[in-house]
Amino acid sequence: MKRQVTIIFFTIILSIIAGYALSFNTFSNEHKAKSDEKNDGDVVQLTFWRNYGNPTENKAYEELVSDFEAAHPNIVINMKSIQYDDYEVRLRTELAAGTPPDIMSIDSPNAAIYANTGALLSLDQYMKKEGNIDDFPDATLKGLSFQGEIFLALVVESSIALFYNKHLFKEAGIPFPSEDPTEPMTWDEVREIAKKINNPDKGVIGIDSAQGFGVGEAPAYFKIPILWQFGASILSPDGTTASGYLDSKEAIEALQFYQDLYHKDKVAAVELPLDPFESGELAMTVLGSWTLAQLETNYPDFKLGEDFGVAPLPKGKDQVVPNGGWALGISSKSKYPDEAWEFIKYITSYEGMKKYVKITGDIPARYSVARDLPELNEYPKNIFVQQSQTYSKNRPVTPAYPVVSEVIKTLFEEVGIGGKDVEVSAKEAVEKINKALKEIQ
Structure with missing residues (x-):
């Protein structure tokens, strides 16, 4: 740190x-x-x-x-x-x-x-x-x-959105989600769909809600919106503290939801196979706008409209996407x-x-x-x-942002991979960010 x-x-x-x-x-x-x-x-x-x-x-x-x-x-x-x-x-x-x-x-x-x-x-x-x-x-x-x-x-x-496999939706008898940017599904609706489609015996995973567990800036970019959607923030409006924000009731609810996908509902997997979405092993995933061109170039046989669709990013309490x-x-x-x-x-x-x-x-x-x-x-x-x-x-505007980004990455790894108590993890994350803010000040 x-x-x-x-x-x-x-x-x-x-x-x-x-x-x-x-x-x-x-x-x-x-x-x-x-x-x-x-x-x-x-x-x-x-x-x-x-x-x-x-x-x-x-x-x-x-x-x-x-x-x-x-x-x-x-x-x-x-x-x-x-x-x-x-x-x-x-x-x-x-x-x-x-x-x-x-x-x-x-x-x-x-x-x-x-x-x-x-x-x-x-x-x-x-x-x-x-x-x-x-x-x-x-x-x-x-x-x-x-x-x-x-x-x-x-x-x-x-921007990011929900990509879904049309074949897996059809097999489960689930209607395709709305394509209207103003009508996203809720995360609770997405979770119920993931439960219906998830099938370990067939090697089918329900959802990857935030790009797994990667490195660099991607974890913060894809995971911070989950906190926002449940009404939480990372820092105070003046950017001086994470206390009362990253450990708020709303933040705990968001982290618990994320953890439950892996450990309670078991519709998300810590380790994903290679290219699971394109191969039909992953029903839903959150991807960036840039992915459309990548899929068209790298997977020409996996076609938009035929094999997969795109829907607005799911919402919690609020509809929010990162920029x-x-x-x-x-x-x-x-x-x-x-x-x-x-x-x-x-x-x-x-x-x-x-x-x-x-x-x-x-x-x-x-x-x-x-x-x-x-x-x-x-x-x-x-x-x-x-x-x-x-x-x-936008992600938090602060000179301590590299610390914030790394702390968010660690926080979601702890609750997602390790199943650690979300309140304990949130408290530790707040302490790390506050320490960095204090040192900068």
Whole structure:
């Protein structure tokens, strides 16, 4: 725990700078030749770091950078794409060394970490003057802000929904759920369906409600909404404590429901076979909007409408889905903040965002782009779009977020895998988060 809090303040980074120094010399510079050609003093060179995405994401950024440079011949964007697993450490290394990129891609729940340390330039005035912020949902902007100021600009949003196997539903005589984004099933209804379909003798599992037990940010992204749906929060509104929130009556109810799926109802499995949903061994699962393209590419014989369907994310007391994604920020040390903003403004503009979404198939952050692309107003993508615009919530905005994320992961592992008393686990989780908040303060 202490180590994670220390990471927030980058002090640990100083000890590994030397270890990574050599690797930075090997970075590929995608625009090096072009930069060498444009070497006069009137040309502004901007470094742009982003995590290396899937092929369509990479293609989208390459085309947008090319378009921007064509329209701004006095600006060169030196884009470096870094593997996801290495990205955060390498970025923080450069920040600690005082040599950060001008423009950087940051996962939106980490906005407060970088803003709190002074690593990010506030985009508040830029966004409010030229960013057309009325075109973004309030929940999206809130997730990009810290202490009342906007620090990041988002290109695409994210959302999750319930995917279900149509063949297993038919065999059990269960009607398909509504496709209307405003009419989700309740978690109690989903649990009863899972009980009817679950069949250990045939190797059929009822549900995977929150992406099993993985690593990284996925556990927090998929599991925090369960707490929200039951009316719970992680932190107080001012972000100073988890006491009375993560251990509230509502949080305990949510954790108990989650635990019961595994240990009482036995309709969820701690260990899942390979590709259980696609192989017909898993009746229901919660997946992200990006999964549609992945299924179409990797499992062409497993077809939407024939083999599986998509329904709104189930609700508890409230209908809530998570939002957030990789957003763009400017280093507070950049010598060219105005030029950096010009680039971000283009990427996140109506035209830039529309082009990005057409290439990637992702969910746009702007209302206007979603409205003007027909496929986003049709099933099943309309589910993700309407959820993100109407029912989404951002993960806690706090400099202690890495600790919060890890604690949530551990909490759900303890109650889901280990069957630990939910009140005891919640109390321990609160103590860990409060300790991190206190150390940061």
